[in-house]
Amino acid sequence: MILNKKIDCILGNLIIKKIAVKADSEEPIKEKERVR
Secondary structure, three states, X not given: OHHHXXXXXXXXXXXXXXXXXXXXXXHHHHHHHHHX
């Protein structure tokens, strides 16, 4: 059970990082479109 909790934490952190990276990479594109 402890091992499963560790895996859940790692997977959760990876998903959160992916979402954060996606948001970071999408924002500059929106700013570029606004400038045009």
